[in-house]
Amino acid sequence: MRPWILMCVAFTWSQVSGMGQEPKSIAPEAQAVADRWGGWSATTAPTTIALMNYDERQILIRHYREALSSRTGANAPYNRAKIEGPEYKYALVNLGDPEAVSEFVAIVRNSRVTSPDFEHAFHVLLRSARPEVIHLLAPEIHIDEPFRFISRGDAGPLVPKPYAIAGAMLSIAASASAFNPDLRKWAADNRKVSVEHILPMMREWWGKNAHLIKGGDFYAVRPGADLYAVQAAKDKLIFTQREEYFNDLMAQGKDPSLQENLSDWQERILPSLRSATPVAHALPQVEEGLPRHAKSIESRESAGVPRLPTYIVGILVMVISSTLWLLLRRKYPKT
Numbered sequence: 001m002r003p004w005i006l007m008c009v010a011f012t013w014s015q016v017s018g019m020g021q022e023p024k025s026i027a028p029e030a031q032a033v034a035d036r037w038g039g040w041s042a043t044t045a046p047t048t049i050a051l052m053n054y055d056e057r058q059i060l061i062r063h064y065r066e067a068l069s070s071r072t073g074a075n076a077p078y079n080r081a082k083i084e085g086p087e088y089k090y091a092l093v094n095l096g097d098p099e100a101v102s103e104f105v106a107i108v109r110n111s112r113v114t115s116p117d118f119e120h121a122f123h124v125l126l127r128s129a130r131p132e133v134i135h136l137l138a139p140e141i142h143i144d145e146p147f148r149f150i151s152r153g154d155a156g157p158l159v160p161k162p163y164a165i166a167g168a169m170l171s172i173a174a175s176a177s178a179f180n181p182d183l184r185k186w187a188a189d190n191r192k193v194s195v196e197h198i199l200p201m202m203r204e205w206w207g208k209n210a211h212l213i214k215g216g217d218f219y220a221v222r223p224g225a226d227l228y229a230v231q232a233a234k235d236k237l238i239f240t241q242r243e244e245y246f247n248d249l250m251a252q253g254k255d256p257s258l259q260e261n262l263s264d265w266q267e268r269i270l271p272s273l274r275s276a277t278p279v280a281h282a283l284p285q286v287e288e289g290l291p292r293h294a295k296s297i298e299s300r301e302s303a304g305v306p307r308l309p310t311y312i313v314g315i316l317v318m319v320i321s322s323t324l325w326l327l328l329r330r331k332y333p334k335t
Contacts, residue, residue, distance in 0.1 A: 030063035046129040049094055050177040061097045064088045093128045101125075105136040113161045114152045126168055129175040131218045138206050140165040147196045163195050166202040178218035186223030193227045201225050238273050245269065 033056045037048060049057070068088045092100035107121035125133050141162050149157035158164070173179055174187035190201065205224030206213075212221050245265050246256040254261045 027059075027063055027066075029059050033059050044091075044094065046094060046127075046175065047177060049096075057095050061092060061095050064091045064095070065097070068092070090124060090127075093124055093130065096128075096130050096132065101128075101130060101133060102136070105133065108137065108165075109140060113158055113164055114150060118161075122164070122168065126171060129172055129177075131172065131176040131178045131213070132216075134169045134172055135210065135213045137165050137169060138210065141169070141199060141202055141206065147199075159195055163199050166199040167191070167195050169202055169206075170198060173221075176218070179221055180219050183221050183223050186226060189228040190224075190226065193231065197227055201227055234273065238270070241269065241273070 033052075036056075037044075037052070052060075089100055089104075093104055104121045104125050107117050108125065111118035111121070125137075143162045145160040145162050147163060148160065150159065152158055159167075170187050170191055174184050174191060176184075179187075190198065193201070201224055208224065209221045212218070242265070249256045249261055256262070
């Protein structure tokens with residue numbers, strides 16, 4: 001057998017037998033925590049993690065740290081390949097391991113918004129709903145950058161990093177159970193506001209609550225300006241005035257369905273009403289203040305569609321290539 005075939009077989013076996021799997025052995029104390037919570041995986045919901053006590057989280061953090069060290073080396077840096085690979089880093093971020101959280105935050109802050117590294121790290125932090133991520137990302141929202149759409153091929157339109165980070169901070173505030181119900185409702189409502197207007201709102205909110213979040217007093221954090229409530233009131237006013245305008249037209253014997261009778265409403269009244277406040281849902285390409293690529297990944301995973309790790313894709317390519325080569329050699333042997 002040719003040497004390169006032996007190398008492919010050895011590489012394939014090492015990948016299948018050693019990567020992308022949970023540790024075969026688990027410390028008794030870690031197993032006890034897993035059993036107490038009905039089983040455990042690296043993608044366990046943040047709401048479940050929030051119910052664990054400090055000691056339970058520390059036991060699981062030690063377990064995943066030891067598993068990570070045995071596979072990649074204690075000082076192995078985080079990078080895109082590892083983010084896509086073993087689940088240990090997802091677990092460590094979800095559990096609030098400071099080192100893991102800081103590593104992913106560093107990737108987000110040091111990468112361009114169009115890079116795959118930013119996309120993956122951004123998504124991991126967003127799904128973790130760790131409240132401490134907010135103050136680690138907060139410096140990014142103070143960078144002045146004009147709002148625009150950024151194209152990245154088939155990923156759809158993206159937004160500049162300060163706007164993406166502001167949307168992420170708002171989404172975490174809406175999801176993290178450490179915050180009080182009023183704060184979470186405010187954040188959930190205002191995720192529906194155009195991402196262009198979320199950035200200044202979050203800058204003001206951060207200025208008033210930074211000391212609480214940095215100090216870990218998350219439950220005391222208060223809501224900020226309620227742009228969604230302003231928009232809802234404005235929408236109601238627009239609807240009311242539209243009905244009154246149409247009623248006036250009919251009282252004058254004019255047909256409100258004719259374009260010629262709507263010019264005053266469309267050219268003067270409606271623009272003046274809309275200009276007074278941000279418009280919710282004004283950007284259909286961006287959902288809930290997140291870059292479209294992050295939203296699409298979240299939708300795909302929530303629908304149960306798996307994302308194959310890079311090493312699995314590589315193995316499949318090598319197996320298919322080797323099979324085709326052998327078939328061609330058998331059909332067209334050397335003479």
